[in-house]
Amino acid sequence: MRSNEIVNKLKEAFPEEIIEVCSFANQTSMVVKKQRIVEVMRFLHDNPGLNFGHLQDLCGVDYKDTKPYRFEVVYQLFSIEKEHAIRIRAMLPEDDATIDTVTPIWDGASWHERECYDMFGIVFKGHPDLRRILMPEDWQGHPLRKDYPLKGPKEYWKGFQEVLRKADEYRQYETKVLD
Amino acid sequence: MEITEGQNIGLHTQELTLNMGPQHPATHGVLRLILEVDGEVVKNCIPHVGYLHRGVEKLAEYRAYPSVMPLTDRLDYISSMVNNIGYCIAVERLMGIEPPPRAKYIRTLLSELTRISSHLLWLATHALDIGAMTVFLYCFREREWLLELFEMLIGARLTVSYPRIGGVRCDVNREFLCNLKEFIKEFPDRIVQYETLIDQNRIWLKRTKGIGVISAEEAVRWGLTGATLRGSGVNYDVRKKMPYDAYDEIDFDIPLGSNGDVYDRYRCRMEEMRQSVKIIEQCLDRMPEGPILAEDAPDLDMNPRGHRMLDGEFSVWGAGLAFTDEFVTTPKGELYSAVEAPKGELGFYIVSDGTGRPYRMRLRSPSFIHASAIPRLCKGHYIADVIAVIGTIDIVMGECDR
Numbered sequence: 001m002r003s004n005e006i007v008n009k010l011k012e013a014f015p016e017e018i019i020e021v022c023s024f025a026n027q028t029s030m031v032v033k034k035q036r037i038v039e040v041m042r043f044l045h046d047n048p049g050l051n052f053g054h055l056q057d058l059c060g061v062d063y064k065d066t067k068p069y070r071f072e073v074v075y076q077l078f079s080i081e082k083e084h085a086i087r088i089r090a091m092l093p094e095d096d097a098t099i100d101t102v103t104p105i106w107d108g109a110s111w112h113e114r115e116c117y118d119m120f121g122i123v124f125k126g127h128p129d130l131r132r133i134l135m136p137e138d139w140q141g142h143p144l145r146k147d148y149p150l151k152g153p154k155e156y157w158k159g160f161q162e163v164l165r166k167a168d169e170y171r172q173y174e175t176k177v178l179d
Numbered sequence: 180m181e182i183t184e185g186q187n188i189g190l191h192t193q194e195l196t197l198n199m200g201p202q203h204p205a206t207h208g209v210l211r212l213i214l215e216v217d218g219e220v221v222k223n224c225i226p227h228v229g230y231l232h233r234g235v236e237k238l239a240e241y242r243a244y245p246s247v248m249p250l251t252d253r254l255d256y257i258s259s260m261v262n263n264i265g266y267c268i269a270v271e272r273l274m275g276i277e278p279p280p281r282a283k284y285i286r287t288l289l290s291e292l293t294r295i296s297s298h299l300l301w302l303a304t305h306a307l308d309i310g311a312m313t314v315f316l317y318c319f320r321e322r323e324w325l326l327e328l329f330e331m332l333i334g335a336r337l338t339v340s341y342p343r344i345g346g347v348r349c350d351v352n353r354e355f356l357c358n359l360k361e362f363i364k365e366f367p368d369r370i371v372q373y374e375t376l377i378d379q380n381r382i383w384l385k386r387t388k389g390i391g392v393i394s395a396e397e398a399v400r401w402g403l404t405g406a407t408l409r410g411s412g413v414n415y416d417v418r419k420k421m422p423y424d425a426y427d428e429i430d431f432d433i434p435l436g437s438n439g440d441v442y443d444r445y446r447c448r449m450e451e452m453r454q455s456v457k458i459i460e461q462c463l464d465r466m467p468e469g470p471i472l473a474e475d476a477p478d479l480d481m482n483p484r485g486h487r488m489l490d491g492e493f494s495v496w497g498a499g500l501a502f503t504d505e506f507v508t509t510p511k512g513e514l515y516s517a518v519e520a521p522k523g524e525l526g527f528y529i530v531s532d533g534t535g536r537p538y539r540m541r542l543r544s545p546s547f548i549h550a551s552a553i554p555r556l557c558k559g560h561y562i563a564d565v566i567a568v569i570g571t572i573d574i575v576m577g578e579c580d581r
Contacts, residue, residue: 107400150238
């Protein structure tokens, strides 16, 4: 199916959800509202003409100061049978960075959403196990946000301080070289 | 006498929580699994990742497009060539650069060499984990040969950084081609050697058949890709579905399994190596003459075109610095571009805001998704089979943790 047909089909089903349709480098993406995201995804997944079975990617983007809303959650979909692709981008404002989870549709979305939570602080409502995944569990802040510095704060992370302390402690057992 | 439950004879039994990793020889890096076991049977499994997190996505936001390349080398460090190529293709699509045909063929050829090298390492360690020591030694013999080939061409064995945005760094030389021809003549026989060692081996069959079974629908729902998915019989290969480089001009098959167990995935990868040899042969036959870098390719830190090297203010170092946000503008937009890495689908999602640096670069790494499916694959199996499952999904933690 051509991408404009997919767009039309989705526009028919959810006329009020779709805000914008963008096209770049032969790829089409749709900006949608976040409220009914699960219904939109379910439609894309279950509709026999669309059949988007494969969730290629799910990630967050921080558009601080460049767009009226701050975050986007990007769903990259592909249909293995029909061989067509579409990208769905859900808008999230800064003061309400939450969205419903799509784990009931794709099990593989689970870790993607955890990573997104870890890196951007976006909360996925209804996720079975929303914990940090790549960063340590007691980490402060969300590294991929634009206001997070590339080089960390002056003070080391607690876990690393512990390592340094232990290294100091064990230094007394080092073998001394006799002159 | 048959004892089914401990309580029957007054013994106290309980479920144990077992910590496997992060330092464990069979976890292929630093993967930590928390296993809840009832005797020998795994009831639940919680993977912990992130020990190798380096923040590649964050670092990429602060670097010019060409300087991101060395970061991609260190994702899946045993098949760095495919990572580089995947990244280059993503940026080429963003900038609208078309690499010349010769560069496309060279890249295709090297992608497949990398695939063989990665699959050899997978087979070696997978067999070693299960207990077939000899295969390990045989596989490393051929892998060494491959790494020597890379060294002949590029000078580096693992972290190659060979492709460039818009082409490749240097042309293939005669020494490399002669050795490569010898390799592909010899290699199919070597695959037969590995197969005679394990294919009919009763221990191997017992350890792999019916282990880690996943149905086709479920595998797609879990987001599995690569040979891990094709073992379940789903015909999904990025090389066929979204062709890049010269793959649309080359004739090859996608091997598929049917049962979706460890054995079928093993068979898939073995057949894939044969297909790779076929692709390399075709690449060598059809490789056209011509330039290896597109005319509109951005300047890079190692410029292959002599006339711009080291004359006056255009030093090698200066050429690299020319490509920063002040001088070069990229089209505004966002795109997703995927390649078939040896582990599965490696995707790059790049958001460009018009400057010379990516506004956001997202890496869809297959190992990360595959690691998330470990609990599904090893539930209900014995602890020893967890090793087989980790081996079969072929994860590399450098790519998983990014």
